Amino acid sequence: MTNAKSPSERRAHLVRLAGDLFAEKGFRATTVREIADAAGILSGSLYHHFDSKESIGDEILSAFLEDVLAGYREAIRETADPRTAIEQIVRSSTATLGRHRAALTMLQNDWNYFSGQPRFAYLRTAMKEIEQTWIDQLERGKQTGQFRADLDARLTYRLLRDILWLPTSWRPSATWSTEQIVDGLLRLLFDGITVP
Amino acid sequence: MTNAKSPSERRAHLVRLAGDLFAEKGFRATTVREIADAAGILSGSLYHHFDSKESIGDEILSAFLEDVLAGYREAIRETADPRTAIEQIVRSSTATLGRHRAALTMLQNDWNYFSGQPRFAYLRTAMKEIEQTWIDQLERGKQTGQFRADLDARLTYRLLRDILWLPTSWRPSATWSTEQIVDGLLRLLFDGITVP
Amino acid sequence: MTNAKSPSERRAHLVRLAGDLFAEKGFRATTVREIADAAGILSGSLYHHFDSKESIGDEILSAFLEDVLAGYREAIRETADPRTAIEQIVRSSTATLGRHRAALTMLQNDWNYFSGQPRFAYLRTAMKEIEQTWIDQLERGKQTGQFRADLDARLTYRLLRDILWLPTSWRPSATWSTEQIVDGLLRLLFDGITVP
Amino acid sequence: MTNAKSPSERRAHLVRLAGDLFAEKGFRATTVREIADAAGILSGSLYHHFDSKESIGDEILSAFLEDVLAGYREAIRETADPRTAIEQIVRSSTATLGRHRAALTMLQNDWNYFSGQPRFAYLRTAMKEIEQTWIDQLERGKQTGQFRADLDARLTYRLLRDILWLPTSWRPSATWSTEQIVDGLLRLLFDGITVP
DNA sequence: AATGAATGAGTGTTCATTCAT
DNA sequence: AATGAATGAACACTCATTCAT
DSSP states (O other): OOOOOHHHHHHHHHHHHHHHHHHHHHHTTSSSSHHHHHTSGGGGGGGTTTTTTTHHHHHHHHHHHHHHHHHHHHHHHSSSSSHHHHHHHHHHHHHHHHHHHHHHHHHHHHHHHHHTSSGHHHHHHHHHHHHHHHHHHHHHHHTTTTTTHHHHHHHHHHHHHHTTTTTGSSSSOSSSOOOHHHHHHHHHHHOOOOOO | OOOOOOOOHHHHHHHHHOOOOOOHHOTTTOOHHHHHHHHSSOGGGGGOOOOHHHHHHHHHHHHHHHHHHHHHHHHHHHHHHHHHHHHHHHHHHHHEEEEEEEEHHHHHHHHHHHHGGGHHHHHHHHHHHHHHHHHHHHHHHHHSSBBBBBBOOOHHHHHHHHHHHHHHSOOSSOOHHHHHHHHHHHHHHHHHOBBB | OOOOOOOOHHHHHHHHHHHHHHHHOTTTTTTTTHHHHHHSSSSSGGTTTTTHHHHHHHHHHHHHHOOOOHHHHHHHHOOOOOHHHHOOOOOOOOHHHHHHHHHHHHHHHHHHHTTTTOOOOOOOOHHHHHHHHHHHHHHHHHHHHHHOTOHHHHHHHHHHHHTTTTTGGGSSSSSOOHHHHHHHHHHHHHHHHHOO | OOOOOOOHHHHHHHHHHHHHHHHHHHTTTOOOOHHHHHSSSGGGGGTTTSSSSHHHHHHHHHHHHHHHHOOOOOOOHOOOOOOHHHHHHHHHHHHHHHHHHHHHHHHHHHHHHTTTTTTGGHHHHHHHHHHHHHHEEEEEEHTTTOOTTOOOOOHHHHHHHHHHTTTTTGGGOSSHHHHHHHHHHHHHHHHHOOOO
């Protein structure tokens, strides 16, 4: 009668519903009642599947960061050329971010909230690895003579990172395809806007 | 011991205190009790000076945007050269953003919240003017041959804007002076990271 | 010990409790905490059943007016004789008002508050229908020669209406039965106090 | 420079302003801030003239009841004829009520609030005297054969009293003059609406 | 006679969470 | 797996009142 799904499928479905709402209005601004409404159940019933709202957030966020880091690690493992590595990082980020739109907006809207809690300590850890990867590649590029010698790697990273995390940018639209966005970004990053 | 201040000074002081808290933890995440605590008064007493929490936010946000727009308008009024105009915009933004750190984090954390309310309609208006200014200058630069002809002005703006609005970047630190940050950014913007 | 009731019974019970308090001290003067106390729960728990204090008032008031208007409509549908119609209106009002004591005091104490809100616009609408019904019957009685020709229908209605809405009068007491009250009122209305 | 008024004039002016607001929105629903605003001063400054909001209400209410009772006493002192006495009571009430519109609405909206407080005990006392006066005259009229013998004096009073206290009725309008209202009421009271 | 700042108790409301059924 | 009812702490806000200046 009811199309019986496996328990974990039901659970995954709820996480996805919650993620959509988190993406739309932020983690804190989304109430468990809204999540439950979207699922067609009562708010209390959610606690049969999760022991807290934060545990839903945890699930979304940790899956996202594992995915991101996997992309970064693969990018630097596959190639010795820093320019190619950075290009690969950017391209892998595009794909990853497209898959985890909810996680991204959650981090942007409520970074302070999450990063302050012990439970989400892995957020800071992951961000450090991401930063270090960028700095490493930028420094190596300076040594190979591919990147400008006067580049401050850390400063450049800070200036660049957020461009990568703009959720709107990463949603292919009627105006720009994903490819166009990535190419535009890489062109900007490597060559700037000035005619040489 | 009580240093008598002018009537409006007290009010301005409270706005500053509130702004610091908003910057630190977001507008919504900051309670009026926390603001009152910071001022050493009771929460209800705040309403002697403001008629709502939102009106404090309004004061901070509108002051910020007026300041930003003034900088943009002056930048394009003073010069006909698009490259110089953009450089001027970036430099004025640096100064403005340094003066309005609270407003910036408020917008980043709670953009959805504010932009959805009629009271804050001016936020969207201002953002449109900012976007248009960037696109205008980028297009003009393409026509003068200063910028690459294949530049998608709108896409480039979207990619660039947020780099300008990173509050962390704009706080001069022990590591980087404001000058260094601006120069690094302009270098990146105009020339990219690659050795020509 | 807990007598299991149907879901909506609980809700109806709360409405009744709230109505008693509203009748006793007025709608505005009654706090949601008092209602909750009367129900033996916490104030916040009321919001599981209602989405606002006003929605409780709405429920009470609209039920009352529907009942009143039903009585009026039936009275004028059943009879063509204006004197009988008015007598029927008075008798039906007696019954209705006895069933809705809370609504009546709410309207008397907080008419200004309610009638000013769009949500309660139906209050004014209903009052207009009530007034029109009275005026119609009084005018018809003048034409049939049953009522004095010099009667100002509108003025008479205004003078009469509130006599019908006195909650104290409509509570049968040790002193007077409901029948006595209605008869007294009708006698007064039709014949005055003077010996003919 | 400033047109200096006597202290008591200023005070009386404030009482009048407050009374207007009380009449418009009820005693409890009117805030001291609103009174102060109407007077062009700050709310705290009112406490230079009155020691509480209730003391303003007290002033208005006690003046009203003294006036009402004076009218009643004079009416029964001047004449031995109960019908004339009642007519005189009604006529004097009209005048009095016109002069104390604020007091009347205050009593109607917030009777429960006032009558429950020891400070306003005189309200109940005065109402008792009013009731007794009506009953006395009605009984005497029955004995003289002027009023119907089957009249329940107490019930009739209850049914009549509120008709006298309708503030809207007592404000002469474009539609009805004060005279018309009084005459209409007396006609209704003595003769009813039926053609003899 | 008035200001400007503050108090403190209270208001309606929200929301993550719990739990017996 | 879900319901329906409730909790309890917090929230933004109100308002009569006080008081030093």
